[in-house]
Amino acid sequence: MTEAAAIMEQASPIPHVLIFPLPVQGHVSSMLKLAELLSLAGGEGGIRVTFLNSDYNHKRLIQFSDAESRFRKYPGFQFKTIDDGLPMDQLTKGEKVLDLMREMGLKTRPIFKDLLAQMDPPVTCVIGDGVLGFIRDVSVEVGIPIIRFRTVGVSCFWINFWLPEIIEAGELPVQGNGDMDRMITKVPGMESFLRCRDLPGYCRVSADDQVLARIVRTTRESSSSPPSPLILNTFDDFDGPILAQVRHLFPKTYAIGPLHEHLKSRLQGTTTTSSSSNSLWKEEASCLTWLDTQPPGSVLYVNFGSITVMRREQLVEFWEGLTSSKNRFLWVIRPGLVSHEEELDGDEIPEELVEGIEKENLKVLVGWAPQEAVLSHDAVGGFLTHSGWNSTLESIVAGVPMICWPFFADQQVNSRIVSEVLKLGLDMKDVCDRRVVERMVNELMVEKKEEFGRKAVEMARMAKESVKEGGSSYENLELLIEDIKLMSSQARELKGCKSSNNIS
Incomplete structure (x- = not known):
């Protein structure tokens, strides 16, 4: 930092927010x-943002997205x-x-604490992933205000x-399948409406399970006095x-989603591009060209997300059910979707699964798709999804409308x-049977297409209204920005008082 910049920083401190997600x-x-x-949207004076990513994910982000060039446009962003030292390529699949x-x-906490101590300019507010309790612990320990972002659904x-x-x-605990x-x-x-089978996937364990205990502890810590502010998508x-x-227990709750639509809305009228990718996978845009050739509302989009792992026999059941339905579909099969022990050979679905199918009615991508663009395409009339929260909102x-086949965590309740x-x-x-797949695809895409479509269009309208000026999410983001600036100012004053007391 130059001497002039340092003087300006002291005269008009700019909040410095560090954002730290689960990788x-x-x-x-x-x-x-x-x-x-x-x-x-930081307003006058702005907000300086530092985004903290794992080495592994940052390399993939830079390789497969436009994030680096996109964020270069924002002064102070880094x-x-x-x-x-964690094996991210192994620990980011399935229930791992x-x-x-x-x-x-265990391993990241001390590294994170050292990093906070070395940041220049100092961090004045941390926004931490709500599932990582150590972020809160370290932030409280070093005296930096902490806001928790729960990336899962509020339910x-x-x-x-x-x-x-x-x-x-x-x-x-649940007493077997009959319960x-x-x-x-x-x-x-x-x-x-909540049944045992709708509880998050990690609840299907004994009551003293250590993972379950850690999740309970991390969530309850949010309500310690005073309760941690919450950001919800x-x-x-x-x-x-x-x-x-939730607001009865957590008065400072900022519901600012759907984030992807909120960002798109705020970018309108700016010189910044409105299309952005944060993908950790190479996106295959060829599917959009294929969709251009399909009739409106005729294609079922199939994508089970970045974490789901299924058995080969389950993949076959889906394939048989989809093809038997006679509907068009676009299926994204990412590397690692099939469990390691049963990994598919080659880059395509086994040829025996597609014999006799008119291939102009289907497209399979072994890789990743630009999902927001796919879902917004006129040809797409349904989504067979794992019910991840981002996918649900998109x-x-x-x-x-959706057919939901949840894998774990919040996906069970989302569905x-x-x-x-x-x-x-x-x-x-909890079902993977070709007859059920065929029946549900036809119900969504044919028999009840208009009924589901009307409800989906109305919900889309409300989502878009919420992020426009005057909408609830728009106003909540404005309030969040004001509170970040206030927290940062109070944190600086507190540190200044402590420094003065130490000198005296």
């Missing part, structure tokens, strides 16, 4: 969108990486993500908060009843909200 695709993507929103959270708590956060009461009431449809009654606001018209419950904004509460699609959790 997996969905968390990195949504928190990068938040980083861009803060960089873009990427920082953290080298924690839970192991990643545990390992980061999952709310369930996590009430898990002690669920366990105490004997509603967990899965029993109602859960101890989560305020969800008593009428949702909007009031979507999650209003649960948000009202589908809602695009007005595309229940989509199907039972909002009536925006069908829930296929």
Whole structure:
């Protein structure tokens, strides 16, 4: 920093926010969108943003996205990486993500603390991924205000908060498959629709499971006095009843989503490009050209996300069900989708699975797709999804109804909200049978296409209204920015007082 810049910094301190996500695709993507929103909408004086990524994910981000050039346009923005020695390529698939959270708590904590001490200019506010409790612990220890960003759906956060009461009431653990449809009654606001099978995937364990205990502890720490402020990627018209419950315990709750649409809305009219990618995979844009050749609303988009791992036999069941439905589909099959022990050979679906199929009616990508663009394409009329939170919101904004096949974590409850509460699609959790796949695809794409379509279009309208000026998410972001500036100012004053006391 130059001497002149240092003098200006002292005269008019600029808040310096450090954003630290769990290093997996969905968390990195949504928190990068938040980083861009803060960089873009900081107002007079701005907000300086540092985005902290793992070495492994940052290399992939720079290789496969435009993030580096895009963020170069924002004064004061910087990427920082953290080298924690963890095998990210192994720990970011399937349920190993839970192991990643545990390992980061052990190995990354001291590295993070040292990094905070070395930052220049000093960090005045940390926005940490809500699933990584050590971020809060370190921030509190060094005296930096902390805001938690829960990248999952608010319903999952709310369930996590009430898990002690669920366990105490004997509603967990689940007593076998025959117990899965029993109602859960101890989560305020969800008593009428929440079943055992809709609880987050990590609840299907014994009541003393260590992973479950860590998730409960991390969530409950949010409500310590004073409760940590929360950022949520949702909007009031979507999650209003649960948000009202959450705000009783967490008054500082900022619902500023859908983040991807919010960013797009704020970028309109600026010189910054409105298209952006935060992908950790190479995106195959050829699928958009193929979609251009398909009739409107005729294609079912199939993508199970960046973490889901399935068995080869499950892949075959989906394939047979999809092709038997006679509907057009676009299926993204990323590397690692099939479990390592049964990994597919070569770069395509085995030829025996596609014999007799008219290939102009289907397209398979072995790689990754520009999902927001795909879902927004006129040819797409449905989405077979793992019900990850980002995918759910992207589908809602695009007005595309869903068939939900959740894998783990918040995806189980997301699929229940989509199907039972909002009536925006069908829930296929815990089932992988070609006949069920065929039936549900035809129900979504043919038999109830208009019914689901009307509801999806209305929800899309509300989502887009929420991020426009005067909308609930727009106003909540403005409030978040004001509070970040206030927190940063108070943190500087407190440090100044401590320094003066030490001198005296």
